[in-house]
Amino acid sequence: MKYVVLILDGAAGWPLEELGSRTTLDAAHTPNLDALAAAGMLGLAQTVPLGAEPSSSAACTSILGYDPVADYVGRGAIEAASLGISLAPDEIALRLNLVHIENDVMASYSCGHIRTEESRAIVAELGEALGNDTFRFHPGVAYRHILVVKGHPELLEAAYTPPHDISDQSIEGKVPDGSGAEVLLDLMERARPVLARSEVNAVRAERGDLPATDIWPFWPGAAPQGLRPFADVRGVRAALTSGVDLLNGLAVLFGIERLAIPGVTDGADNDYRGQIEGALVALDDHDLVIVHVEAPDEEGHAGDIAGKIEAIEAIDREIVSVLRDRLGELRVLAMPDHPTPIALKTHVGEPVPFVLAGPGVAANEGSAFHEVAAQSTGLLVDPGRDVMSLLLG
Secondary structure (H helix, E strand, O other), X not given: OEEEEEXXXXXXXXXXXXXXXXXXXXXXXXXXXXXXXXXXXXXXXXXXXXXXXXXXXXXXXXXXXXXXXXXXXOHHHHHHHHOOOOOOOOEEEEEEEEEEEEOOEEEEOOOOOOOHHHHHHHHHHHHHHHOOOOEEEEEEEOOEEEEEEEOOHHHHHOEOXXXXXXOOOEOOXXXXXXXXXXXXXXXXXXXXXXXXXXXXXXXXXXXXXXOOOXXXXXXXXXXXXOOOOHHHHHOOOEEEEOOOHHHHHHHHHOOOEEOOOOOOOOOOOOOHHHHHHHHHHHOOOOOEEEEEEOHHHHHHHHOOHHHHHHHHHHHHXXXXXXXXXXXXXXXEEEEOOOEOOOOOOOOOOOOEEEEEEOOXXXXXXXXXXXXXXXXXXXXXEOOOOHHHHHHHO
């Protein structure tokens, strides 16, 4: 048996008045996902445990079949693993966003989704000006980067607010706080003049793009210990394709092969068809492949209803249609990791719909792939990590 896991990042959400009290997942035209729901097992899964942060870190860890509490790894360390960064015992890795703040308001947590080549050049400027034995700046993808801090383990205990949680809101009371936070606050302050004189920022401003005004560190993590490889836990060889460091980092930590498929990105320009075709090629020498698509989540954070619907429809048209055609030979699990409601522009920890279809899977009267239809089946998988057992069982 061959298996495919499709993660539609952030595709779930809340009903919207603009859509006649439907969610974006309900409003989207998804004939292929609906066909899977009718042919297979439809239900809800609780991917974020009670009390855990409703992040893709916890939710995707669950989908991969691990316990996001017992197997917890700070997200900064996960993304550092994706970049090949080895952490010493006295080092902490934090996600570092380039952000645009105006009048103490988080105007953009991503500098208008800054292009990778520009953001990496800015991070290089920061590293040259501020890097030392304590701080190391590592460029990542788009607005997402890594800051490694040496000699301050107390940063694991500080309080942080992800910048995407406060879009268009005041940053007052949202900066790092608590044990060790003064180290980061000082760095943030010293970064502002570096960014203000950045040549890359000047070019962006001239063409009307948002310049990076600030750095925003959050999501700390130390080097993980004791994680068991996916193949040892599940007895199958897995590969993964994603355009973001979080999923690629989880792959590194869980011993899942990362696929380098051209055209795979974190946004609407993703080559959906190329991504699924490359993933299916990997099944020649793997048992399972995970296909992670970031675009719906990015549109949810942007509050873009049309953009989120378009991303969901593109996944259905370009990816799920291919899987549907091969359903006789593949067992497929498709699901969001968490909801990203347009109204909030951030994540919540509510259950998400999932569909499992393919050989050996009995239908349970699912009607369509969206939140209400999934709830109507009465099936709730909690903890969400058990969906992997359903897939492989």
